[in-house]
Amino acid sequence: MDMMKRVPIAEQAPEERAKNFKEVCLGYTEEEARAEASRCLNCKNPRCVAGCPVSINIPAFLQQVIAGQEAKAAGIIAESSALPAVCGRVCPQETQCEGVCIRGIKGEPVAIGKLERYVADWAREHKLEPENHSEKNGQRVAVIGAGPAGLTCAGDLAKLGYEVKIFEALHEPGGVLVYGIPEFRLPKDTVVAHEVENVKKLGVEIETNTIVGKSVSVDDLLDKEGYDAVFIGSGAGLPMFMHIPGETASGVFSANEFLTRNNLMKAFREDYDTPIFAGKRAIVVGGGNVAMDAARTALRLGAETHIVYRRSEAELPARAEEVHHAKEEGVIFDLLTNPVEILQDENGWVRGVRVIHMELGEPDQSGRRRPVEIPGSEEEIPADTVIMALGTSPNPLLSSTTEGLETNRKGCLIADEKNGQTTREGVFAGGDAVIGAATVILAMGAGKQAARGIDEYLRSKRA
Amino acid sequence: MYKILKKKKLAEQIWLMDVEAPRVAAKCLPGEFLIVKIDRYGERIPLTICDYDREKGTVLIVFQVVGASSYRMAELNEGDFFEDVVGPLGCPSELTKKTPEELRKMNILFVAGGVGTAPVYPQVKWLKEQGVTADVVQGAKNKDLVILEDEMRAVCGDHLYITTDDGSYGFHGLVTAKVEELVEKEGKHYDLCVAIGPMIMMKFVALLTKKLGIPTVASMNPIMVDGTGMCGACRLIVGDEVKFACVDGPEFDAHKIDFDQAMKRARMYASEEGREYLREKEGKTHHGGCGNCGGQQ
């Protein structure tokens, strides 16, 4: 075995997976996992651990994999993370744990994410259950939002003896994990539902269909319902549009709508009622991970799918692996192209997009070369659907209904990085609601920090 | 789970239900709506809150069977459950922000069309409680489709004007004709008009009141998914701005709404949903052949 190279992992063939919603990556077998884990140098000063926002003791769990002690490996991961089967699948490992792995200096870094997934899947298949031996301390915390930030914060607080209840606006817990990230990257009924169940097994209660700010206010929770502190993990769910003519035509969707219909409402399945329309030719505007997810979903629903992005391939903000998978499956990339108008037919349906071609000019503040329009390069391209994947921002509902809760210019809640304390006493926050659309693992890291912050705050009140 | 305590047929294809939903009942105000989902397979269906009982923790909904989901809803009975009910959603009616003194100085006209009568009722009732009697023009296709007449009369008395398209009851003609008559023949003066009903009706009411110089709000019911501002499905053009009906509305200045665009968008799922409806209705016996619905795939 070449110790510089990763043990390859099985995937569904591109032609096959482009027609179904089953998971793309099939995971390591026991032998493969052991071989890959044995590439770890068990560093004294493991840089990978510092690269993980929740500080999983990576070399320790890898040693247990090598020893064939998966249950022990799972126990080590569980000390730091409540959602390992999720993170192992969707973390941008190349910029986190794996990005700083010593193995990566000369060869390929250890496949930490894939091994974390292997252990988490093993634990699920072997019905390993999380345990919580803490004693109740009599204080209660309300958590708003059942996304990665809220679930992590709630789980950690339950382990510290708090009585915790999560209030979730949608009918299902999980946040972006259930409504945004597609089934073929993150299976819902097996992986997500199971990890949410595990959080509940720690003693956390989840009340769905409750929108804090509408169904109940933060003040009600603190004053009337007897909670001693509140954590806000409400995410950044508000979709942006381009504000170009024709954007309200039928057949124009935000990526959030398109993905919600398909993931949360399961429109791709015949036995669910919610409809979806991908058409024969779908155009996805944007170049990030959300754009890749929307494009690969439209493709699976049978549309010829194009990504329209105004910069070049080098500037695509999506993870390299996602771009690679999208290309393999047949998504077509129309780069250096920007929509200027959405064209409608007489019934108000999308019939195409007028685009303008771009070239790269001088670098802007972000250091990326700025795209500039090429005069006279406009053309019309046909389409039945247009999906806008331009980014999202936090929903103003909580800040506008909670006295003393302040936001910055971008609408993000202001909160202390170290402990999640907001501008209102007893109210903490973390995740996308604070830093804007980011990643699962950063949201979890923030949930953890806030759990510690809340514990400190409530301890001082107890004393 | 949210229990259906009462079910009543108001007219052909129009049903009333009283549903247990304590959190919604505790907080809701006139003008707001909720979302129900029948079971795990169901769609999220937005419906106006037509009445509420804070003590019993119940809310009243009135709905019309128009497609697959409302058809499935009508099959539920007293004692059955909705798997999900969430709310209240949207902004309460602007009227709820005024003081009783301010309200008493106003002449208010409601124009209700079809099942839109249901959401008008709580607003008229609420005004009555503030000591204000509003005028109500309530339109239906024919006599059999007139709903909630007794309830409405109880809160506005002889200020209720019923119209039917075919003249089988009340005034013969469209609601707009009645409004025109009230203002131009009877010399009524209104400071505000609230129109709730089919989009096409609201469009023509808005055109008329613009001509008559009456400020008007319309309650919009575009396609929705989450109802919390997350998906953008419900976006409308109001003035030069794009608004999300679920968080910025559902009530908007009717003179600024682009109704034509909104009506085109509302048809978006008509064909797809129509198929679902046929499949639903004819169940396993439907094996295609009609050429329209794709049959049992």
Ligand SMILES: Cc1cc2nc3c(=O)[nH]c(=O)nc-3n(C[C@H](O)[C@H](O)[C@H](O)COP(=O)(O)OP(=O)(O)OC[C@H]3O[C@@H](n4cnc5c(N)ncnc54)[C@H](O)[C@@H]3O)c2cc1C
């Ligand atoms: C399509 C898509 C793909 C992505 N892919 C990846 C990926 O591959 N890897 C990765 O690391 N990250 C990815 N992300 C980003 C990642 O999912 C988010 O950064 C992460 O989920 C943020 O977690 P959170 O807990 O802060 O918020 P969310 O996951 O957004 O959860 C917030 C929850 O709060 C609820 N809520 C909101 N307001 C209220 C309220 N007022 N009352 C009650 N509940 C409320 C919401 O319904 C939601 O369930 C992706 C995002 C999208 C949209």
Ligand SMILES: Cc1cc2nc3c(=O)[nH]c(=O)nc-3n(C[C@H](O)[C@H](O)[C@H](O)COP(=O)(O)OP(=O)(O)OC[C@H]3O[C@@H](n4cnc5c(N)ncnc54)[C@H](O)[C@@H]3O)c2cc1C
């Ligand atoms: C804020 C709001 C409040 C509402 N309040 C009520 C209410 O109190 N009572 C009531 O009966 N209905 C109300 N509606 C409309 C109701 O949600 C729709 O009738 C329902 O979603 C249709 O579902 P369906 O599957 O049975 O019909 P579908 O199969 O979806 O549609 C059948 C036909 O109805 C049209 N349609 C689809 N969705 C809507 C819609 N949202 N509004 C109007 N037409 C639509 C379609 O174009 C199609 O032609 C409200 C909608 C909104 C957004």
Ligand code: SF4
């Ligand atoms: S949680 Fe994410 S960053 Fe941490 S070890 Fe796992 S894959 Fe790496």
Ligand code: SF4
């Ligand atoms: S940095 Fe890489 S080689 Fe070192 S302990 Fe971490 S995973 Fe193993």
Ligand code: FES
């Ligand atoms: S219904 Fe999704 S944003 Fe309004």
